[in-house]
Amino acid sequence: MGINWEHVYRHMEKIFPFHAFDSGTMCSLGEEVPVADFIALLRLLGENNPKTILEIGSWTGSCTCLFGNYVKEYGGKVHSIDNFKGSPGSNQYKYTKIARRRFFENIRSHGLEDTVVFHEGDSDRFRNLDMKFDMVFIDADHRYSQIRKDIDNYLPKVNPGGIICGHDFQSPKFDEKYIEQDFVNGVHHGVTKAVVESFNKVLLFTALEEGKQRLISSVWHFKTKREPCMVAL
Numbered sequence: 001m002g003i004n005w006e007h008v009y010r011h012m013e014k015i016f017p018f019h020a021f022d023s024g025t026m027c028s029l030g031e032e033v034p035v036a037d038f039i040a041l042l043r044l045l046g047e048n049n050p051k052t053i054l055e056i057g058s059w060t061g062s063c064t065c066l067f068g069n070y071v072k073e074y075g076g077k078v079h080s081i082d083n084f085k086g087s088p089g090s091n092q093y094k095y096t097k098i099a100r101r102r103f104f105e106n107i108r109s110h111g112l113e114d115t116v117v118f119h120e121g122d123s124d125r126f127r128n129l130d131m132k133f134d135m136v137f138i139d140a141d142h143r144y145s146q147i148r149k150d151i152d153n154y155l156p157k158v159n160p161g162g163i164i165c166g167h168d169f170q171s172p173k174f175d176e177k178y179i180e181q182d183f184v185n186g187v188h189h190g191v192t193k194a195v196v197e198s199f200n201k202v203l204l205f206t207a208l209e210e211g212k213q214r215l216i217s218s219v220w221h222f223k224t225k226r227e228p229c230m231v232a233l
Contacts, residue, residue, distance in 0.1 A: 165220060
């Protein structure tokens with residue numbers, strides 16, 4: 001089945017513009033999620049049509065609202081996990097209070113109170129959550145040690161035929177020196193290492209440019225296998 005692009009762009013119109021804000025000046029710090037990454041996520045939604053989504057790392061709720069607006073039409077749910085402390089090694093901890101406040105403001109403004117189920121705390125705390133999801137999205141602590149744990153903890157919670165995906169895969173190459181830091185030289189090195197080690201065939205969004213494939217989004221994804229169909233004879 002092809003993508004219903006009219007449906008996809010209708011959800012895009014609901015979410016843009018979506019910006020992060022400075023807690024002191026309330027001035028925009030720029031797009032929280034780049035347009036190319038939103039488009040990639042919308043493609044994943046359109047191609048996979050998930051009804052239940054687990055989001056690990058919500059911050060001010062840009063992707064939460066994107067996912068929520070999508071599944072709401074189908075009576076679905078988004079479960080979102082965050083501690084609002086930001087990724088260690090970044091300066092996001094300065095914005096903890098405003099991030100938390102804006103998250104709930106944005107959920108309310110999009111009318112998603114009955115669609116989004118919020119779990120406040122570290123992702124490790126909810127690893128025993130007794131649920132399965134059509135889609136798991138990871139965008140929290142970017143250090144290798146933690147994102148590897150998030151993948152290991154939450155991949156088993158993806159329904160057969162569902163997808164696990166995440167944000168901030170800027171390059172297929174990483175430097176081992178920086179894998180426990182948040183963001184160095186334009187790359188989340190820990191994200192790259194954890195993803196390429198965890199999956200035998202990670203899928204990326206690329207375009208051919210001057211004879212070479214170039215990343216056009218930092219969204220990565222992996223589709224799980226469907227369970228075999230058992231036929232009674």
